[in-house]
Amino acid sequence: MNTVMPPAFTVPERLNASSPPEARGLRRDFVKMMVLSRQSGSWIDTSFSQLPGFLREGDLLVLNNSRTIPAVFKADIERNGFICKRNQEVRLARRLSEKVWEVLVPELNLQKNDQMHFSSRLSAEVINFKPELPFTVVEFSAASARLFEELYSTGEPVRYEYIHHPWSLDYYQTVYANVPGSVEMPSAGRAFSWELLQKLQAAGIRTAFLQLHTGLSYLLDDRWHQHPSHNKEHYSIPAATLSAVKQTKKDGGRVVPVGTTVVRALETAARRKSNLSSISGWTDLYINEATPLRVADGLITGFHEPEASHLDMLSAFLNRNQLITAYQHALKKGYLWHEFGDINFII
Template sequence: MQIKDFDYYLPEELIAQEPEPRRDESRLMVLPKNGGAPEHKLFKDIVEYIDARDVLVINNTRVIPARLWGEKEGTGTTIEVLLLTRRGEHTWEVLVRPGRRVPPGTGIIFGEELRGTVEAVADEGCRIIKFQYEGIFEQILDRLGVMPLPPYIKKQPADPNRYQTVYARRPGSAAAPTAGLHFTPELLKTIKDNGTQIVTVLLHVGLGTFRPVKVDDITRHRMHAEYFEITPETARVINETRGRGGRVIAVGTTTTRCLETAGREDGTVQPGSGWTDIFIYPGYTFRVIDGLITNFHLPRSTLLMMVSALAGRERMLEAYAEAVRKRYRFFSFGDAMLII
């Protein structure tokens, strides 16, 4: 299976640069995974497609201000650092630019409060940095860091919370689980009032979610591991839902990766925590999820491959072509799709 099989034409003006004024008034394409024409709705209409038998699973990770700018000790060269994964109390795996300028032993100064030392080169050209500081790291990061928006978004949103879900709780992500950005507290309450259970998982979004595929044969691509947790209560609700014939609807590809990692052969979910490098592409048999809420993804991305595994590659590319014709908004601040 070739990377070119997941390419599509996208006019640049359809890449959303800012969110809709109201979260739940983004557009929603409803795509029946087993055939039939897509429907075109607003996101708040999603209540029409979820019922009391179902369970909605959300990822409650919270984006940290993970982008830092510092100066290389001794030369003053500007160094950009993107925090990816905490590896210890003072140690993080990071991306750096320019990477060739920061071999092990390099010191980086981030102002008077924070200093880092490159300890090692990790997989995919990442670095391991040990930070030195006084006080609470998260508070220092709030003062020095910037929200790590994707490079195709040219300016920070007026309200930084628009790059957080309304249910974000657990800090640790380098990117937002963007399918969840469309929910409002009122919409979640309506879904609950209709009898649908809502449960949470955790997957801290790191390099694995947005790292580009650099090989022609996608089966040779290897995902970067990301940390996840599933509580016993979440597993119980999901397993009971499946046992009575209800559907498991995942909010986002991160939630999907979490659930499919923990899924058993019989479709039940095992509670626990750990690291997942699962790569889902066409040919994969889903164990847990029955439906998926997701945004429109980049060409040639692992996220497009995942949704193609659920609905079929040709069908997904046809849906994307229709989204282009109908002027849907794409990527992180764009519109949504429900595959059901």
């Protein structure tokens, strides 16, 4: 029996948030918020600043404190001692070790042992290239803190076509981010301010942190069609956060991840049979309407495009027809999409 899918929706250009709220004269925690009921599918239109009123004492917010790093660079490509391409764009995709990364290099077929020169102080060597795969594996000439120092001095943040101005990296951070590693901003937490976090704490709503370093989501070339399960990302959940989640569940509170990255990390950890005090590793978990949620009771997130795998994840929280109906309402009410946009709270 074939299932009739709900009608598709499209996001008009005017609803792509092309600038940060601060540049539009708005505090980051005063973006709009649509609160969507998991039980009924009904919604309330409000402001993110009103978040404490939709949570209860004893609830736990889990936030991703991964910090966004510059991920777009220009490099001269050297092959056999000669420069064969100048100012070639290189995008970081995923860190594999202290010196080794997967990168995306559009418009160029690389070869093993090619050298990438980013500056007089930083270079990288191609150690694995397969033309049938989107990513190239490179080893940088620097590691750890020194590598990040060079990356910050030469790169810029990922910026997609709906962002018309090169905003500085500071605009791509959450206020609580402190562990560098994400090549794209874990954007659901961007709307939090320190003032709002303090109000939540005063209301008895707790917070806990984990890290999931986001990878590159858009590959710039239609020939690459990766299934979401191929998007491996590294996560780390400290003992204090695991303990807070367990205690919240025991006490009857609700665990509310801030962002799809946090859902992915928590639900991956819940599927590991482990008694470790902390958990870290790689996740390729793909969550959709058929996935039972073992930890997450709600979700704070942005608004996602119809083809995005993040939207599949939202259907694990809410009937897909109700979800699409709510999104159609958001379109009519002028909610803004993408990393500088508005917030959807599903609870």
